[in-house]
Amino acid sequence: MLKIAVLGCGRIGRMHAENIYAHPRAELAGVFDVVDAAAQDVAEKLGVPKFESAQAVFDSAQVDAALVATSTPTHADFIEAAVAAGKPCLCEKPIDLSIARVKNCAAKIAGTDVPIMLGFVRRFDKGHAGVWHAIDRGEIGDVHQVTITSRDPDIAPDAYIEVSGGIFRDMTIHDFDMARFIMGEEFEKVSAIGSRLISPNLMTHCNDYDTVMVTMTTRSGKQCVISNSRRAVYGYDQRVEAFGTKGMAISENHAENNTRTYSETFTDKKAPLLNFFIERYAQAFASEIDAFVDAVETSTPPPVGFDDGHKALLLAEAAIMSITHGRPINLSEVE
Numbered sequence: 001m002l003k004i005a006v007l008g009c010g011r012i013g014r015m016h017a018e019n020i021y022a023h024p025r026a027e028l029a030g031v032f033d034v035v036d037a038a039a040q041d042v043a044e045k046l047g048v049p050k051f052e053s054a055q056a057v058f059d060s061a062q063v064d065a066a067l068v069a070t071s072t073p074t075h076a077d078f079i080e081a082a083v084a085a086g087k088p089c090l091c092e093k094p095i096d097l098s099i100a101r102v103k104n105c106a107a108k109i110a111g112t113d114v115p116i117m118l119g120f121v122r123r124f125d126k127g128h129a130g131v132w133h134a135i136d137r138g139e140i141g142d143v144h145q146v147t148i149t150s151r152d153p154d155i156a157p158d159a160y161i162e163v164s165g166g167i168f169r170d171m172t173i174h175d176f177d178m179a180r181f182i183m184g185e186e187f188e189k190v191s192a193i194g195s196r197l198i199s200p201n202l203m204t205h206c207n208d209y210d211t212v213m214v215t216m217t218t219r220s221g222k223q224c225v226i227s228n229s230r231r232a233v234y235g236y237d238q239r240v241e242a243f244g245t246k247g248m249a250i251s252e253n254h255a256e257n258n259t260r261t262y263s264e265t266f267t268d269k270k271a272p273l274l275n276f277f278i279e280r281y282a283q284a285f286a287s288e289i290d291a292f293v294d295a296v297e298t299s300t301p302p303p304v305g306f307d308d309g310h311k312a313l314l315l316a317e318a319a320i321m322s323i324t325h326g327r328p329i330n331l332s333e334v335e
């Protein structure tokens with residue numbers, strides 16, 4: 001049993017704690033949160049210890065590994081602490097909002113053999129991974145275009161948007177990673193457009209955008225389009241398509257059920273889409289824990305690591321720079 005402690009008992013930390021608790025080859029070693037009541041609640045519910053500090057987690061002989069689900073500005077510090085303690089770490093995305101901090105963290109942990117896995121959960125979704133498997137089996141041929149649609153059901157609260165680091169670092173970061181995962185070739189050029197159509201005042205105040213499109217090309221000319229909106233009234237819209245010389249693979253949306261109803265006035269009426277990430281990616285979050293446990297148990301590198309977090313953030317920086325300068329950005333300009 002791999003004894004995993006969870007740091008951060010907020011929205012996503014609670015879910016990770018429950019997934020570890022339910023995992024057949026893992027044990028929830030305990031939890032910690034700076035908000036004591038949050039940790040207390042999870043500790044009581046699952047009957048596990050509550051740690052007194054983050055350092056106590058890393059110092060404990062009862063902890064084999066850590067899952068970091070705290071607020072973003074703490075991630076790089078906790079990755080460094082995990083490496084210093086020799087404890088494998090599964091850290092939520094993003095590593096940090098600042099490329100400088102990510103580079104500094106990379107330098108500090110360079111050469112470590114302590115496994116660090118990044119929480120790009122969508123790679124573990126059976127549908128999205130199915131697109132990758134179809135490509136891997138050669139069914140799609142040479143991939144020419146990847147199209148990713150990712151729209152939240154509704155805009156997050158103002159307080160969240162204000163500290164999110166902006167749509168590209170907070171939301172599109174998942175799609176940048178998915179684009180790299182599916183394309184299997186690094187992107188060289190990034191072009192982005194952004195609009196303030198849903199919450200213009202808040203977006204102007206935060207110098208952010210609620211509606212964006214990104215196009216990216218690889219050195220060989222392969223193309224990717226990402227479409228993001230902070231509000232889709234029909235639910236959490238998550239689709240991935242790969243188009244190639246031999247065919248196409250599509251990962252579709254998930255609805256509450258697959259029933260389709262027909263009447264005099266409509267056809268193909270279906271249940272709304274699952275509403276947000278905890279429901280839509282429930283299977284992927286559970287599989288992510290499984291992949292982490294597998295990697296640690298078999299001493300193999302985690303399937304998605306620190307470098308993937310770094311590269312996704314570089315693509316986010318390039319997208320921001322593209323809007324600022326009104327032109328495509330070569331990745332070499334942000335590296």
Ligand SMILES: NC(=O)c1ccc[n+]([C@@H]2O[C@H](COP(=O)([O-])OP(=O)(O)OC[C@H]3O[C@@H](n4cnc5c(N)ncnc54)[C@H](O)[C@@H]3O)[C@@H](O)[C@H]2O)c1
Nearest residue numbers: 008009010011012013033034035069070071072074092093
């Ligand atoms: N993979 C995904 O799809 C996904 C989805 C949502 C959030 N996230 C990421 O997960 C992280 C947490 O997001 P959330 O929505 O759960 O936020 P949240 O605010 O609900 O929870 C964060 C928790 O961390 C605690 N915390 C803050 N600093 C701490 C510290 N130094 N030590 C211990 N605890 C500390 C807070 O008290 C809070 O309880 C963010 O980095 C976010 O980007 C990832």
